[in-house]
Structure formats: C-alpha cells, structure tokens
Amino acid sequence: MMRLFFDPRQLDHAPAQELHNGAFVPYAETPARAQALCAGVHATESPTDHGEAPILAVHDAGYVAYLKTAYDRWLAAGRSGDVMGYIWPVVRRRALDLTRIDALAGRYSMDSSTPLTADSWTSAYWSTQSALSALDAVLAGDRVATALCRPPGHHAGADYLGGYCFINQAAVAAQAARDAGIARVAILDIDYHHGNGTQDIFWDRGDVFYASVHADPATDFPFYWGHADEVGEGAGEGTTLNLPLPHGTTIAAFRAAQATALDAIARFDPGLLIVSFGADTFEGDPIANFALKTSDYAMLARDIAATGLPTVVLTEGGYAVDNLGENLASFLSGF
Amino acid sequence: MMRLFFDPRQLDHAPAQELHNGAFVPYAETPARAQALCAGVHATESPTDHGEAPILAVHDAGYVAYLKTAYDRWLAAGRSGDVMGYIWPVVRRRALDLTRIDALAGRYSMDSSTPLTADSWTSAYWSTQSALSALDAVLAGDRVATALCRPPGHHAGADYLGGYCFINQAAVAAQAARDAGIARVAILDIDYHHGNGTQDIFWDRGDVFYASVHADPATDFPFYWGHADEVGEGAGEGTTLNLPLPHGTTIAAFRAAQATALDAIARFDPGLLIVSFGADTFEGDPIANFALKTSDYAMLARDIAATGLPTVVLTEGGYAVDNLGENLASFLSGF
Numbered sequence: 001m002m003r004l005f006f007d008p009r010q011l012d013h014a015p016a017q018e019l020h021n022g023a024f025v026p027y028a029e030t031p032a033r034a035q036a037l038c039a040g041v042h043a044t045e046s047p048t049d050h051g052e053a054p055i056l057a058v059h060d061a062g063y064v065a066y067l068k069t070a071y072d073r074w075l076a077a078g079r080s081g082d083v084m085g086y087i088w089p090v091v092r093r094r095a096l097d098l099t100r101i102d103a104l105a106g107r108y109s110m111d112s113s114t115p116l117t118a119d120s121w122t123s124a125y126w127s128t129q130s131a132l133s134a135l136d137a138v139l140a141g142d143r144v145a146t147a148l149c150r151p152p153g154h155h156a157g158a159d160y161l162g163g164y165c166f167i168n169q170a171a172v173a174a175q176a177a178r179d180a181g182i183a184r185v186a187i188l189d190i191d192y193h194h195g196n197g198t199q200d201i202f203w204d205r206g207d208v209f210y211a212s213v214h215a216d217p218a219t220d221f222p223f224y225w226g227h228a229d230e231v232g233e234g235a236g237e238g239t240t241l242n243l244p245l246p247h248g249t250t251i252a253a254f255r256a257a258q259a260t261a262l263d264a265i266a267r268f269d270p271g272l273l274i275v276s277f278g279a280d281t282f283e284g285d286p287i288a289n290f291a292l293k294t295s296d297y298a299m300l301a302r303d304i305a306a307t308g309l310p311t312v313v314l315t316e317g318g319y320a321v322d323n324l325g326e327n328l329a330s331f332l333s334g335f
Numbered sequence: 336m337m338r339l340f341f342d343p344r345q346l347d348h349a350p351a352q353e354l355h356n357g358a359f360v361p362y363a364e365t366p367a368r369a370q371a372l373c374a375g376v377h378a379t380e381s382p383t384d385h386g387e388a389p390i391l392a393v394h395d396a397g398y399v400a401y402l403k404t405a406y407d408r409w410l411a412a413g414r415s416g417d418v419m420g421y422i423w424p425v426v427r428r429r430a431l432d433l434t435r436i437d438a439l440a441g442r443y444s445m446d447s448s449t450p451l452t453a454d455s456w457t458s459a460y461w462s463t464q465s466a467l468s469a470l471d472a473v474l475a476g477d478r479v480a481t482a483l484c485r486p487p488g489h490h491a492g493a494d495y496l497g498g499y500c501f502i503n504q505a506a507v508a509a510q511a512a513r514d515a516g517i518a519r520v521a522i523l524d525i526d527y528h529h530g531n532g533t534q535d536i537f538w539d540r541g542d543v544f545y546a547s548v549h550a551d552p553a554t555d556f557p558f559y560w561g562h563a564d565e566v567g568e569g570a571g572e573g574t575t576l577n578l579p580l581p582h583g584t585t586i587a588a589f590r591a592a593q594a595t596a597l598d599a600i601a602r603f604d605p606g607l608l609i610v611s612f613g614a615d616t617f618e619g620d621p622i623a624n625f626a627l628k629t630s631d632y633a634m635l636a637r638d639i640a641a642t643g644l645p646t647v648v649l650t651e652g653g654y655a656v657d658n659l660g661e662n663l664a665s666f667l668s669g670f
C-alpha cells in the first residue's frame with residue numbers, strides 16, 4: 001500500500017477572498033480541497049516534523065521570517081482581514097531593510113491573489129513536512145509515496161509567495177534529496193499552471209531538472225514564466241524544459257507532451273523523480289481550460305511509473321472540489 | 336505674468352476606487368484635484384498638441400499601445416469597472432508576446448492602486464501636452480512656466496504605470512529639452528513621494544540629473560526606490576541623488592535637503608531645470624506625513640529661483656484638495 005502523508009493543520013489556512021480580474025472573489029484554494037484529497041484516498045499518516053532547516057535550504061531567511069510574522073505586523077498596522085500587497089518591485093528588485101508591512105507584502109509576493117492569514121505559515125509548514133515525509137519513505141526504499149500538499153507550492157519562489165503558494169514543497173523535497181546524497185533530481189510538473197517558483201529556484205542549477213507541461217502562459221497564469229524559450233541559465237542551461245499547451249487540450253496531446261518531458265528526464269538520468277501533480281487539468285475545473293477526464297490520470301501515472309524511477313508525488317492545484325478525490329485516486333492507481 | 340498650461344481633457348480620467356492596505360478605497364487622485372489647481376492660479380492656457388513622438392521618445396511603444404487599448408481589451412474580456420492587474424513579473428521581467436489583458440495589466444504596471452479607465456490615455460496625453468507647452472515657453476525665453484499636470488507622472492517608468500501616473504511628464508519634458516539642444520537637464524523632485532519612474536528612466540544616463548527630496552521609502556510608497564544608496568549606474572552613476580526624510584519633517588529640514596539637491600544640480604551645470612512639485616508634503620495631506628505649511632512653499636520656490644536656471648514647473652501629487660490651490664499659488668509666488 002502506497003504511503004500517504006497529511007497533517008490536519010494543513011486545513012487551517014483559509015483566506016476569505018482574493019483579487020482576480022479586477023474584483024474580489026471567494027478564495028479558490030479552500031481547506032475543502034484538502035478534505036476532498038483525503039476523501040479520495042485510504043487513510044493518511046501524519047508527517048514527521050523535520051523542522052525549518054529543509055525550508056531554509058531553499059527559501060530566503062527574510063522571506064521565511066516574513067511568512068511567520070506578516071499577519072501580526074498587519075494587525076499591528078491597524079489592518080483587518082488578510083495580508084495583501086498593493087505595490088511590487090518590478091524593476092531592480094533587491095534586498096532592502098523595509099519596515100512597513102505593505103512594503104514587505106509586495107517585496108515577498110508576486111500577486112494580489114494570495115492573501116496571508118494568521119494560519120498560512122502553519123499550514124504551509126505542515127504541507128511541507130508531509131512532502132518531506134513522503135520523501136523519507138522513498139529514500140527508505142519505497143517505490144513511490146505521496147504527500148497531500150495543501151497549501152500547494154509550485155508558484156512560490158525562494159523569496160516570494162503567489163498563486164496560492166507559500167513554501168515550495170517540490171523544491172524543498174528536491175533539495176532535501178540532494179542533501180541526502182541523490183546526485184541528480186528531476187521534477188515533473190503536470191499541474192495546469194506553470195510552476196514558476198520551482199523553475200526560478202533551480203534556474204541556474206544543473207543538479208535539478210525541471211520539466212513542466214502546462215497551459216500557455218501567453219493566456220494563462222503565471223503569464224511571465226513558462227514560455228518555451230525558457231531553458232535555464234549558467235549551470236542550469238538545458239535543465240529547464242517548458243511544454244506549453246493551448247486551451248482545450250485533451251489527453252492525447254497532454255500525454256505526448258508528458259512523454260517528451262519524461263524522455264528528457266530519462267536523458268538527465270536522475271536518482272529520484274518528484275511529481276507536482278495538479279488536477280486542474282480536469283475538464284470540469286472552474287479556473288482552468290484543459291479537458292482531461294478522471295480516467296486519464298491513471299494513464300499519465302502509468303507512463304510515469306514506466307520510467308522505473310523512485311517517485312515522490314506531491315499535490316499542487318485542482319479546484320473542481322467534488323472531483324478532486326477521484327482524480328487523485330485515479331492518478332495514484334496508475335503507480 | 337507666468338504662463339500656465341492646462342487642458343480640460345485632463346479631468347476625464349476618474350477611476351472609481353483603488354486597492355490600498357488590503358481593501359478598496361475611493362481613488363485619491365481625483366479630477367477635483369485639477370480643478371483645485373486651476374482655482375489656485377490665474378487663467379490657464381490650452382496646450383499645443385505636440386503629438387505622440389515626444390512621449391515615444393521616453394516610453395516603450397508596447398506600453399503606449401497598452402495605455403491606448405487596455406480599456407477596450409478589458410471590456411472585450413467581459414470585465415466591468417477599471418483595468419487593474421493582479422500578478423506582477425517580479426523576477427526576470429522581459430518583453431513577451433502576451434495576449435491576455437491581465438497579463439498585460441501586470442506587465443505594464445507596478446501596483447494595484449492605479450486603475451486604468453476609458454479616459455486615462457486622453458487625460459495623461461493632455462497632461463503631457465501641458466508640460467511640453469510649458470517647456471516651449473521656457474525654451475522661447477520665459478524665465479519660468481508651469482503646467483498643471485494631472486494625472487501626475489513621476490511614478491510612471493518607461494514601460495510601467497503606477498502611483499496614479501501613466502505618462503511621465505517630467506521625463507518627457509526633459510527628453511524634449513535634450514532633443515531641442517539643451518546639453519544637460521536637471522530634474523528636482525519635491526513631491527512627498529520618490530519619483531521612481533523618473534529615476535528609472537534616466538538611471539543610466541549622464542545627461543539628465545535627477546534629485547529627489549522625499550519620505551523615506553522604508554516606510555513610504557514606492558518602498559523599493561528612493562533609498563539614499565541609489566545613485567545611478569554606468570554613464571548615470573552620480574547623476575541620481577536621493578534625500579529621504581522621516582515622517583513629521585517640517586520646512587527647516589526639507590529646505591536644507593532641497594539646498595543639498597540644488598547644490599548638486601548647480602555642480603551639474605544644467606541648461607534647464609524641471610521641478611516636479613508635489614503639495615503632498617503639506618501638513619494636512621490625507622495620505623502623507625510631512626508638515627509643511629502653505630507659506631513654506633513660497634520659500635522653497637525662492638530658493639529654486641535663486642539658482643537663476645530657466646525653470647519648468649510641473650505639478651505631481653497633493654491630496655488635501657481644499658488647500659491644493661493655495662499651496663500651488665504660494666509656490667508659484669516665489670518665482
């Protein structure tokens with residue numbers, strides 16, 4: 001039986017609303033998503049607490065301090081509701097000794113769609129511990145293990161939150177695997193959206209391969225990352241692979257793109273594969289525009305399993321809550 | 336009598352609300368500001384239309400196209416209200432062929448506080464023509480001329496809007512003066528806020544000196560620009576001077592900082608001075624925290640006039656609408 005990790009503290013983070021298309025709308029990345037993920041699988045295990053060190057091995061210390069203190073700073077500034085920025089350092093971004101919460105909110109975020117609550121750090125922390133515990137299982141010899149990561153992580157960079165993400169679980173797990181002695185780690189991201197944070201974190205590194213199949217950023221969030229010409233830089237040149245697909249994509253084209261990604265990963269010859277699995281490629285997803293069916297996910301997983309690589313599965317997006325459990329179950333059935 | 340330029344089309348731009356400190360609030364940069372500026376002075380002249388070329392000499396062509404088409408694209412996307420971004424390219428910003436209005440809105444803005452309406456381009460265009468007409472007057476021999484610029488400009492960069500600004504009038508006027516044969520142009524910015532757009536535009540150029548006296552960006556908008564260690568780069572190293580001041584600053588400290596800026600400008604030996612004048616340094620300003628009095632502005636202007644430089648005055652911020660006219664009148668009385 002595949003081991004599955006989840007901590008109930010991952011439910012605490014519950015922003016009231018997000019800014020989208022010029023207006024506030026209910027927050028799409030709800031605790032109900034995690035409940036749906038749990039309902040789709042057999043009983044989960046609580047993760048082991050690995051502390052902050054694996055998080056700080058990927059994320060900027062100032063950013064982590066911000067995640068932990070932002071809500072109290074927001075209250076101290078006399079504000080109500082959740083923390084949200086309103087100005088962003090679009091040019092010449094750099095480390096600065098800023099004191100105002102609004103300055104920090106913009107400095108450490110990429111969007112105005114990811115409010116930070118009193119519980120965001122706690123939920124993201126345990127989401128990450130779930131990922132690290134799944135990694136432990138695989139490092140101990142399991143062929144595959146899964147963490148029900150919520151909040152998700154692939155949009156979070158080393159020093160910025162965004163896209164519902166605070167800590168990048170895939171990046172933290174990849175770095176932890178490197179630190180455990182795995183020479184090369186590959187990350188396959190099959191969420192509907194490009195995982196800009198994961199790409200950024202390993203952009204100039206040759207030891208972690210990042211391959212993503214996703215909606216074309218010309219039309220879809222995160223817009224500024226995930227274009228086909230982004231291949232990494234320096235030591236990382238050639239270890240980033242972006243495969244954008246158009247609206248309406250069905251399983252045939254998606255599977256072919258994933259095969260391209262898996263071929264490139266095979267050539268990279270990693271000792272471990274981390275899969276960022278998003279079910280927002282589902283035909284019924286309310287915020288996305290692909291057309292995969294529930295049974296398609298099993299096929300994608302079988303293709304991944306055929307690589308023979310030790311594999312850690314981490315959940316990312318997926319907003320058709322009523323179908324989320326069965327979509328995850330279908331995916332995991334393929335391993 | 337000093338010539339004063341203003342066009343009534345500068346009143347058209349009227350966003351309903353802005354995002355600030357986590358919530359929508361009424362838009363502070365109202366058409367009533369321009370009416371107050373006009374009420375504070377003798378009759379104004381209509382500007383001459385200089386066309387788009389002087390704007391395109393400073394601003395990115397894609398950005399200008401965005402300003403002109405964004406509202407129609409917003410409507411075409413099925414949206415209502417004013418155009419506002421929700422995600423920003425905080426790392427590896429670059430030219431991209433993006434089609435979705437939300438992608439463009441974030442690509443071409445720095446904040447979520449500057450909604451773009453059907454009239455923003457028109458108002459900003461005529462605000463800029465007023466600036467260019469004031470420049471004409473000075474190039475033709477007047478000692479000083481003024482444009483009542485609203486919307487303001489100093490937060491707008493070559494390819495981004497923000498801080499209530501769309502076209503950077505000070506930058507467009509400075510470039511037009513250069514193109515008219517003035518070898519060196521200085522810009523003195525005494526708005527409460529740092530003029531990040533103006534600084535960015537001339538950051539690496541040695542022919543335009545930018546000096547700003549403003550609230551410390553550690554605590555005040557625009558946060559990421561205007562720190563004392565920002566001095567320009569390349570050919571522009573040493574031709575940017577930032578003089579941040581703390582909350583509660585009164586005329587003595589402000590005047591001393593302005594004197595430091597004027598000394599540096601005198602050493603630069605420009606052929607023309609452009610003053611970005613903001614009255615948000617006023618003690619009663621609702622969104623700022625300095626404590627200048629109405630009569631103080633005349634003193635600041637006398638110090639500027641004592642340089643003997645041909646001078647173009649452009650208005651920037653100032654949100655104590657009931658006092659805005661008399662604050663401008665006090666300032667202009669010093670010339």
Ligand SMILES: [Zn+2]
Binds near residue numbers: 278318
């Ligand atoms: Zn997604």
Ligand SMILES: [Zn+2]
Binds near residue numbers: 527615
């Ligand atoms: Zn201002």
